[in-house]
Amino acid sequence: MTAPHSEPDFGSLHGSVRRTGAMALRYIYILRSSWPRILELAYWPMMQMVLWGFISKFLLTNSTWVAQAAGVLIAAVLMWDVLFRGQLGFSVSFLEEMWSRNLPNLFVTPLRPHEFIVALIAMSMVRTLIGVLPAAGLAIVFYHFSIFDLGLPLIAFFFNLMMLGWSMGLIITALILRNGLGAESLAWMAMFILAPPCPGCFIPSVPCPTGCRPSRWHCRRAMFSRACARSCSVARCAST
Amino acid sequence: MFGGQVRLDLMAWSFGLNLIYLAGGGLFFLHTFRIARREGLLLHAGE
Secondary structure, rough: OOOOOOOOOOOOOHHHHHHHHHHHHHHHHHHOOOHHHHHHHHHHHHHHHHHHHHHHHHHHOHHHHHHHHOOHHHHHHHHHHHHHHHHHHHHHHHHHHHOOOHHHHOOOOOOOHHHHHHHHHOOOOHHHHHHHHHHHHHHHHHHHOOOHHHHOHHHHHHHHHHHHHHHHHHHHHHHHHOOOHHHHOOOHHHHHOOOOOOHHHOOOOOOOHHHHHHHHHHHHHHHHHHHHHHHHHHHHHHHH | OOOOOHHHHHHHHHHHHHHHHHHHHHHHHHHHHHHHHHOOOOOOOOO
């Protein structure tokens, strides 16, 4: 006597959630089984934190601008890493499917493209947290600067940055899908295209060439980064 | 760092713009995926 056969659930929300969860679980298993992948996620944000933290400490005693806004560079580095890792986490999960030539196998299943996107977004969140949380901890230990002093606005900043990272990730993965692995390096370099016209994360707008300033004025991310840095100062003052 | 305040208006602007970017990116990805499926690019992915 055979076991009753359960029909695959193609159209319902429950089936969609199960497929999305299965994809996310797949990526978590891949990550969990490979310590180099986890190390690689945390390595670069921590190196950035060490570099910019010590630069910040040096400038604190040699620059009145930094002295007025202690922690601005460290907060900027952390927020930039949230954005960059958000985009990279999305793209690299997709690229792993490309490298293993698993895309045809995935899409002969009932998995829908939008379910795949949601799973990539979930993994982007996990990868970003693995990458950025150790760097934030390092900032607390080495520089006595806690990004968490921001409080609830930090959650809004985080999600805003992640959403922009996901948008870039979607565009990059679409380009890679269309043009093949020759476009793979876009995943690592595309976010830096945004950095020059929107450098509000590290420097104010004053040194920018005049021609760049209108694009920067329209770049809400620059204002948003400065807003984040300002609120870091509020939290820091409140804690001392 | 200098003003010591959170600008909620800028936050709302950022969120609105990001929703637009996310929707645009999603539509672009789905459109490209449809083309890839039609032209058989999924089978040759990874080469």
